[in-house]
Amino acid sequence: MIIDCHGHYTTAPAAHTSWREAQQAAYRSGAQPPRYPEITDDEIRETVEGNQLRLMAERGIDLTVFSPRASAMGHHFGDEAVSAAWARVSNDLIARVVELYPDKFIGVCQLPQSPGVPIANSVGELRRCVEELGFVGCNLNPDPSGGHWTSPPLTDESWYPFYEVMVELDVPAMVHVSAVTNPNFHATGSHYLNADTTAFMQFLQSDLFETFPSLRFVIPHGGGAVPYHWGRFRGLADMLGRPPLAGSVMSNVFFDTCVYHQPGINLLFDVVGVDNILFGSEMVGAVRGIDPQTGQYFDDTRRYVDALPLSGSSRQGVYEGNARRVYPRLDVALRQRSR
């Protein structure tokens, strides 16, 4: 089977998105947000059947690890209560998609992060999503400030209370930032990639994975700039007196295949071991058009992976096995389904 580890509900029903706008307006004016709207199953079906489900069928993707729209997480907006309410309804909506299409989607949650608020306060929502909604991971925002980078690095001990619960629940986090308020950055054009690179370098510099040997992170968008500069990172590890990447960081860090052209995918597989690569497309996401050079969708990453001369077992790992290993609760869920 083919598992896409990186899909966001970018096509959520208008009522959901409108409620967020109303929530923001209410916060700005000091009022109470309106009640979250009723959204029918048909409305949900309509938003996924013509989008994710259609494209999954066209591209032969069996299952998408599905989470709320990353750019809409907007942790920088409002306060902790605003983020908590928004995370909760966004995750509940994912749970409904999964409930409607249990063979096609499995959930990953948004966290109620808020600038300056201890990450321990996100533990409750993580537990709720994993233990009650059956989610298999979370998206962790290293910069809830929205492009101002005011939080401590992911390797700082202030994050540990959350990591302890990730380890306890045996769920990975995808490192994923959200929208920006800093005009220097474009969310999907630079901030996402910068965050990926930044997180990798933080991990490279620290002993985090000695403290948490089973903690796992997926760095999306093909690892940001990292594979392209793989020699630089190997050389920096050497210069900084850190252990070689293979055997240290790369025991706990995984890249997805959200790289939207063949040469980039070729490079990724050329330098990063196949055990560290999870198939992903971020469809329907940042880049929705058709590449005039190929006549195919930029984000149809399966075509690029299919074009690689991989062995059967390597291909199976990238498409399925690695995801089952990095998301053990996904593996359990799939085994239960197949019974």
Next chain:
Amino acid sequence: MIIDCHGHYTTAPAAHTSWREAQQAAYRSGAQPPRYPEITDDEIRETVEGNQLRLMAERGIDLTVFSPRASAMGHHFGDEAVSAAWARVSNDLIARVVELYPDKFIGVCQLPQSPGVPIANSVGELRRCVEELGFVGCNLNPDPSGGHWTSPPLTDESWYPFYEVMVELDVPAMVHVSAVTNPNFHATGSHYLNADTTAFMQFLQSDLFETFPSLRFVIPHGGGAVPYHWGRFRGLADMLGRPPLAGSVMSNVFFDTCVYHQPGINLLFDVVGVDNILFGSEMVGAVRGIDPQTGQYFDDTRRYVDALPLSGSSRQGVYEGNARRVYPRLDVALRQRSR
């Protein structure tokens, strides 16, 4: 000939570096900085002959476009007067290196940027360096805050007074950040690459080069994450209603070859036209070790470029012609020398 467009004086004499420390200490204590020390020609010779000149000879590099150490620019430190004094002595030191080895180095200047200070205040030092010292370009820091990204994007009109003079003088800028005070970032491991990606996306989003058709930027470190995500950027240009990269941004933006492994260089040349690539190594720089996979220096980028199946004219362009075109004053200087 082979021109390395990206070299910093990372081995500057200890007296120079010590003076900077004294200047910083003086600023912190509200005192006057000490007088800048006498540095002899022999001291300068000693710092380059065993380092840059030795490696240039070993690697067959004829000329290095040489600028002050990027990580030491430290624009975030102190105030405008501190940056002005530091830029001046740093540029003067580069001029002395060039004077000692006119066939081997040509100067590019550091600017006296300081957070919140108008970039117009850097025009005087640019003019001095170009018109009096014979420099051929400058390093422009898009984030003088040191990793807090508090300046407007490079495409904001507040930068225009500086661009007008760049155009008048016909000099390009290398987009180059410096050290960081934001603990999220490692200067050479993430901040440099993030800045490269950030600048490219800013250019992609704007009409800057319609306003300044002859303005030219070199984005170093192989363009940050951009070539690896070339499909993403092509797709984003399309989604944002921007013109195709070739024919718009790529008429004014150039990448160097500071990518420290063969697969990365292969990718760069696979996706970016050879007219947009300038040979560079950033030697002696961020990564100084030997790659155990090759037994060669990570930053010996000539080996990677030599290994490419380029035509003679393409190779000549990357090694020499493109640099002459992007730095016309370098071309003039070389022509005058050869007379």
